[in-house]
Amino acid sequence: MLEKWEDQHIVFFDGECGVCNFWVQWVLERDKNNQFMFASLQSGFGQKFLAERGLETKVFNTLYLWKPGQYYYTKSRAVLQIANILGGVYKLAAIGRIVPAFLSDQVYDLVSRNRMKLANQKCFLPDREQKKKFIEV
Template structure:
């Protein structure tokens, strides 16, 4: 299965994690799109999600199923496999607690890491949808 990670393209914290996924995704399972881009905006609109709320990470499967916030992070780790599959243990916590922690990080992420855009290498460019 192929997945698309939808993230805040102007967030340093988010861009750090995009790069982190790219470095570990040896199977090429993930493509990427910023929520501010055409693909991201179309995804938000199609799913009735707030178009200006870029605090949420989404993971879209090629079957159009999508995960958000902590569930998206856990799914990404499952797909990466190996030691990262241990993130599945996070499901022990109720979703509302996991997402509460996610929201705290989301509110503070730009304070912690600023704003910048990740510039993909020539090999990575094909994995960015817009």
């Protein structure tokens, strides 16, 4: 049986991070074509995704974008791909691909290391329609 999320792009994020939650909310508000689903890395679904790929399952400092059966991106490449998928003016972010991943990931890592200081720790509560886009398994 095909799951409702199997044809979506799935964004895995740190569910306890204010910056990550802000980013999820930002994508939700711009996802006019209903292309994304979301799962926290701490969830059973997130843990399974990480474990199946031999990725870190205890430290949640990396954003992942996964298209089931096709690919997954990490860190800055995930951010750029999300912008590209959103389309419109956000496709302009694709110019960031000219920067080698090892350099753009250094910027990503700098933000990641300081994200708790940067975060406005207000809790994000998705509305009823947005809740449908979260994988809770």
